[in-house]
Amino acid sequence: MEYNTSQRSVAEFIGSFALTFIGAGSILTVDGIIGSDNVGLLAVALAHGLVLAIFVTALGHVSGGHFNPAVTLGFVVTRRISGAMALAYWAAQFIGGIAAAACLRVVFDDRIADGLNLGAPALGEFTNVGEGFVLEIIMTFFLVFVVFATAVDPKGAFKMVAGFAIGLTIAVDIIVGGPMTGAAMNPQRAFGPMIMSWSWPSEAWIYLVAPAIGGVLAALTYHHMFLRGKHDA
Secondary structure, three states: OOOOHHHHHHHHHHHHHHHHHHHHHHHHHHHHHHOOOOOHHHHHHHHHHHHHHHHHHHHHHHHOOOOOHHHHHHHHHOOOOOHHHHHHHHHHHHHHHHHHHHHHHHHOOHHHHHHOHHHOOOOOOOOOHHHHHHHHHHHHHHHHHHHHHHHHOOOOOHHHHOOHHHHHHHHHHHHHHHHHHOOOOOHHHHHHHHHHOOOOOOOOOHHHHHHHHHHHHHHHHHHHHHHOOOOOO
């Protein structure tokens, strides 16, 4: 069955909403209510990874399960999605992230929501702008590379493992990069909480630019090295 633009956009909205709501919400719960401890980082990593795995599995057959503008950009530069469809995806993804952040503001106490900027990513105390920029590029590269290897490559493992390889990539990236940059790897995941917490730090551009670079590099690398320019049907 071929899904139309509206159906695919709704799928992207729902998946993006879920990723930001559960991902950012896990930060508010762990750090704001329970109190972060030695398992706090692992809990946040698993929350992001599992929710992405679940919704890629649930909606991947509808829209491809991007839920991330950097992933969609990778599909654009390898000519696997039209410009018009990409614009629809990007709109749905960013609106989903903003809506999720708005809902988090409603359901969490203002002291927690404002104190943690609704789970928006930020550079760690010992991470400078250059380090954060490079780290976000590398982590996004891993993510988009795995997307292409499992979901795009017709010989990939998507039908067997569905979205769990992609979700696990998010989780391991957060375990390494979470304390350093927040490990966003996703412009909409950063943008929604930043907008709805009325915070726009000077390093906010990192979370928009670095994932785009990482996504493009990963998509082009896999496309030219392993798919040899062949498009899947």
